[in-house]
Amino acid sequence: MGVNHKTAIVTGAGSGIGAGIAAMLAQKGANVIVLDLNRAGAEKTAGEITAAGGKAIALQVDVTSWPEVCAAVAEAARVFGTVDILVNNAGALKDSSILKMSEQDWDLVIDTCLKGSWHCCKAVLGHMRRQNFGRVVNITSRAWLGNPGQSNYSSAKAGIVGLTMSLALEFARYGVTLNIVAPGFIEAPMARRLPPETQQKVINAQPIKRPGRIEDVANAVLYFCDEDTSYVTGQILYVDGGRHVV
Ligand SMILES: NC(=O)c1ccc[n+]([C@@H]2O[C@H](COP(=O)([O-])OP(=O)(O)OC[C@H]3O[C@@H](n4cnc5c(N)ncnc54)[C@H](O)[C@@H]3O)[C@@H](O)[C@H]2O)c1
Numbered sequence: 616m617g618v619n620h621k622t623a624i625v626t627g628a629g630s631g632i633g634a635g636i637a638a639m640l641a642q643k644g645a646n647v648i649v650l651d652l653n654r655a656g657a658e659k660t661a662g663e664i665t666a667a668g669g670k671a672i673a674l675q676v677d678v679t680s681w682p683e684v685c686a687a688v689a690e691a692a693r694v695f696g697t698v699d700i701l702v703n704n705a706g707a708l709k710d711s712s713i714l715k716m717s718e719q720d721w722d723l724v725i726d727t728c729l730k731g732s733w734h735c736c737k738a739v740l741g742h743m744r745r746q747n748f749g750r751v752v753n754i755t756s757r758a759w760l761g762n763p764g765q766s767n768y769s770s771a772k773a774g775i776v777g778l779t780m781s782l783a784l785e786f787a788r789y790g791v792t793l794n795i796v797a798p799g800f801i802e803a804p805m806a807r808r809l810p811p812e813t814q815q816k817v818i819n820a821q822p823i824k825r826p827g828r829i830e831d832v833a834n835a836v837l838y839f840c841d842e843d844t845s846y847v848t849g850q851i852l853y854v855d856g857g858r859h860v861v
Contacts, residue, residue, distance in 0.1 A: 616842045619644030621750075622695040623840065624688070626678055626735060627705030629656020631803035632754070635829035636702055636836050637661075641669030643837065645700065648691045649673045652705070670695075678705045678731030681738075688738040697746060700840050701739045703732040703775070704754040708805055710764045721767045728771035729778070736782055740791065749791035750840045753779045754832075757799045757855045772797075776851065783849035792848040794839040799855025801827040823856030 623640045627633040629651030641647045641664040649664070649671055651657040657673035664671035672694060676687045691698050707727040709720035732753055743749025758765050759772035776795060783793040800806050800817045806826070809817070818824055835852050838844060853859045 617643055618700065618837070618840050618842070620646070621699040621840070621842070622646045622648070622691060622697050623700035623702065624648040624650055624691055624698060624735070624739065625702045625704060626650045626676075626731065628660050629653040629673075630660075631805065632798065632801060632829050632832050633702070633704040634660045635803075635833045636704060637671065638664055638667075638669075639830070639833035639837055640700070640702075640840065641671055642667070645670075645840075646695045647671040648687070648695075650676045650678075650687055650705075652677050678734055679726040681734050684731075684734040684738045688735075688742070692742060698739050698742050699746075699748060700750045700752075701735055702752045702754065702836055702840070703735050705731050706754070706756075706805065708765075708768055708808065710768065712764055713766045716767060724767040725771045725774070728768070729774040732775055733778060736778070736793075740782070740786060743791045744786065744789040747790040748842075749786070749789070750844075751779075751782070751791065751793040752836050752839045753793065753795050754836075755795050755797045755851075757797050757853060757859050759797065760859060780849050787848055790845070792839070792845065794848060795851040796832060796835045796839070797851055797853045797855065797859070798832050799827060799853070799858045801829060801832055801854075803829055817858075818856075820861060821856035821858045822861065825856065827854055827856060
């Protein structure tokens with residue numbers, strides 16, 4: 616049971632949280648497709664997994680491109696025979712007040728986070744339906760509840776919630792579950808790009824007054840990916856030190 620011998624695609628796995636999720640899945644016995652726009656990052660993650668005795672391949676893919684995503688899923692199925700798990704983790708940030716936000720910055724964040732997740736779901740769900748098994752975990756953010764200066768990011772992450780809930784209903788009858796992990800402030804590149812005083816303010820606002828670790832997120836993802844987690848779908852698990860309750 617668990618994820619042993621399952622094949623998992625992790626997007627945005629060339630860095631930060633995605634790299635941690637890929638490593639955790641590989642450590643538990645999954646074959647991992649490390650997918651990222653950044654080829655060097657993807658190769659680094661896959662190399663580290665292989666060096667630790669795991670199975671991984673790196674693919675340079677832009678999740679905003681439907682043909683690239685289709686080709687990557689076909690390659691994953693060719694190499695490992697199937698696709699059992701998808702973790703939609705690739706994301707982008709372009710924060711500013713709506714009054715200053717360009718249309719490009721709106722499109723980039725919506726396309727990377729939301730359209731990219733839709734592309735990847737669309738590309739794997741046919742395989743999963745045919746094999747009557749699948750686990751999809753979509754990484755949103757506590758910010759889907761709203762954050763000043765993040766109208767693009769919050770909208771994209773809220774869209775991921777709607778996408779996941781709809782598909783959870785659509786695919787429940789095929790043994791495919793879709794769930795959401797919503798991190799708060801995590802020791803990973805995206806949060807670390809914030810000004811230090813903002814980082815401290817965010818941590819101070821949390822009931823648990825420390826940054827989250829990448830492993831905290833990876834553990835939550837692992838729970839939803841487990842073959843035994845078959846009666847949980849359409850769920851949101853916050854990994855945010857309790858911030859969503861405040
Ligand atoms: N770090 C945090 O505190 C935090 C909090 C909440 C949610 N998240 C979410 O977790 C995820 C990972 O965040 P992170 O901090 O590890 O950031 P990160 O910037 O280290 O990782 C994002 C990865 O996505 C890749 N990527 C970007 N655009 C892509 C595209 N078009 N196609 C394929 N890959 C693409 C990047 O190359 C990068 O490797 C993101 O979805 C983010 O929104 C992070």
